[in-house]
Amino acid sequence: xxxxxxxxxxxxxxxxxxxxxxxxxxxxxxxxxxxxxxxxxxxxxxxxxxxxxxxxxxxxxxxxxxxxxxxxxxxxxxxxxxxxxxxxxxxxxxxxxxxxxxxxxxxxxxxxxxxxxxxxxxxxxxxxxxxxxxxxxxxxxxxxxxxxxxxxxxxxxxxxxxxxxxxxxxxxxxxxxxxxxxxxxxxxxxxxxxxxxxxxxxxxxxxxxxxxxxxxxxxxxxxxxxxxxxxxxxxxxxxxxxxxxxxxxxxxxxxxxxxxxxxxxxxxxxxxxxxxxxx
DNA sequence: AACAACTGCAACCGCATGCTC
DNA sequence: TGAGCATGCGGTTGCAGTTGT
Numbered sequence: 001x002x003x004x005x006x007x008x009x010x011x012x013x014x015x016x017x018x019x020x021x022x023x024x025x026x027x028x029x030x031x032x033x034x035x036x037x038x039x040x041x042x043x044x045x046x047x048x049x050x051x052x053x054x055x056x057x058x059x060x061x062x063x064x065x066x067x068x069x070x071x072x073x074x075x076x077x078x079x080x081x082x083x084x085x086x087x088x089x090x091x092x093x094x095x096x097x098x099x100x101x102x103x104x105x106x107x108x109x110x111x112x113x114x115x116x117x118x119x120x121x122x123x124x125x126x127x128x129x130x131x132x133x134x135x136x137x138x139x140x141x142x143x144x145x146x147x148x149x150x151x152x153x154x155x156x157x158x159x160x161x162x163x164x165x166x167x168x169x170x171x172x173x174x175x176x177x178x179x180x181x182x183x184x185x186x187x188x189x190x191x192x193x194x195x196x197x198x199x200x201x202x203x204x205x206x207x208x209x210x211x212x213x214x215x216x217x218x219x220x221x222x223x224x225x226x227x228x229x230x231x232x233x234x235x236x237x238x239x240x241x242x243x244x245x246x247x248x249x250x251x252x253x254x255x256x257x258x259x260x261x262x263x264x265x266x267x268x269x270x271x272x273x274x275x276x277x278x279x
Numbered sequence: 280a281a282c283a284a285c286t287g288c289a290a291c292c293g294c295a296t297g298c299t300c
Numbered sequence: 301t302g303a304g305c306a307t308g309c310g311g312t313t314g315c316a317g318t319t320g321t
Contacts (some may be wrong), residue, residue: 038305050306052290
């Protein structure tokens with residue numbers, strides 16, 4: 001729909017933020033509150049794109065942001081949630097107070113992915129929900145594992161893992177149909193103490209768009225959720241046993257991820273169970 | 280010490296979504 | 301109803317710092 005870019009990039013600063021810029025942004029938001037990102041830079045005296053200001057605030061300057069030192073509990077939760085939600089970083093971040101989607105995404109890509117691969121586990125990304133429906137010629141619309149052989153990441157992966165070919169069983173596996181909750185925008189009001197029910201309250205009611213009853217019996221909360229259906233090529237995805245016990249998610253055994261001595265095991269289990277119930 | 284390779288993360292980019300008019 | 305705007309999201313990139321040779 002031919003929209004203009006979020007800002008004319010002429011004369012705008014890019015790259016790392018200076019302390020002065022941080023101060024200007026923080027002071028402005030403390031005085032005027034968040035929002036109006038497009039007009040914010042001008043009013044705050046910043047030579048930055050509004051989008052850039054928002055990102056800086058959300059990922060770095062916002063009060064309550066925890067930085068570094070992802071705890072084992074958090075790591076466990078991230079891994080579990082990723083197995084359920086895929087790359088829905090904002091959803092995952094919504095369950096980790098003080099953590100940003102960007103930080104979790106980076107942590108996953110740099111630490112957890114590597115860790116899992118080292119352990120011989122090959123988690124696979126869940127199908128893209130947002131970009132899948134439309135066929136785009138753009139490279140990012142249909143990412144390929146080895147799309148850019150010159151990239152460092154792919155080099156690292158190939159170096160450390162020579163076992164990247166699918167087994168015969170995997171190749172022959174039938175398509176599995178799974179139901180994923182629609183990625184919704186998560187605000188900071190969500191915390192670990194919030195029920196998952198609240199996660200979906202306020203989201204657009206669009207059950208008519210998807211005949212959910214046709215596919216599964218859903219909890220009451222599901223009536224507020226869009227439940228798109230995906231046909232997965234890989235049987236390792238979202239396979240639930242008849243006992244409703246989760247066996248495999250994202251291609252790896254979730255039992256590996258049970259924390260032995262966590263102060264928050266119960267909380268993690270509770271959060272995890274809530275998601276299982278929804279799925 | 281110097282250089283190359285690697286790592287981690289902040290920031291950027293394009294697109295989706297919801298809202299208003 | 302559709303165009304345009306504002307915002308949010310996920311993928312990707314760039315680069316500074318670190319590690320290896």
